[in-house]
Structures are given as C-alpha cells and as structure tokens.
Amino acid sequence: MEEKIISDISVQGRNSQNTDSPNGGQNNLSALPGPALDTAELSQEALRLLRLNKIPIAQFFAHVLERSQGRRSEILNKPKTFEQLSEEGREPY
Secondary structure (H helix, E strand, O other): OHHHHHHHHHHHHHHOOOOOOOOOOOOOHHHOOOOOOOHHHHHHHHHHHHHHOOOOHHHHHHHHOOOOHHHHHHHHHOOOOHHHOOHHHHOOO
C-alpha cells in the first residue's frame, strides 16, 4: 500500500511536467502569478498526510522528492518563505 501511494505521487509529479515547453521542461517558478505559497503550512500538511498514511518520511523524501536528510529537515522543520527560496529550493513545494 505504502509503495503504491508513493508511486502514485511520483507518477503524478512526472505527468505534470511539460517537456514540450521552450525551456526543455524546466519550470520557471519565479514567473508564477499570484500570491506566494505558504511553505510552513504546506510542510505541516505534507507531514500530517505522510503520518496519516503511514508513509516513512525518509523514504518519501529520498525516492519521490529526491532530497537528502538535511534538505528534509530544512523543508519540514525550518521552512523558508517562498520568496527566500532559490528556484531549486522551490521545486519540492
């Protein structure tokens, strides 16, 4: 069950990427209109959902988000505001 949920999330993320875009599928996150994301709220909601579905946080970050333990800690425990993040730092959100 756990692997299916992780797999489904991973597939959804890959399917949402547009590889036909002029920049080769790379998202230009700084050009997104509207209000910035609330990274603290998103981090807490992600943590809640992972725990609710009994998905190991370390495995989710390693296999789905492809982030290290250090980045995991930063994203979940000390999230920066969306404006403070570089384009690479915005990708997990």
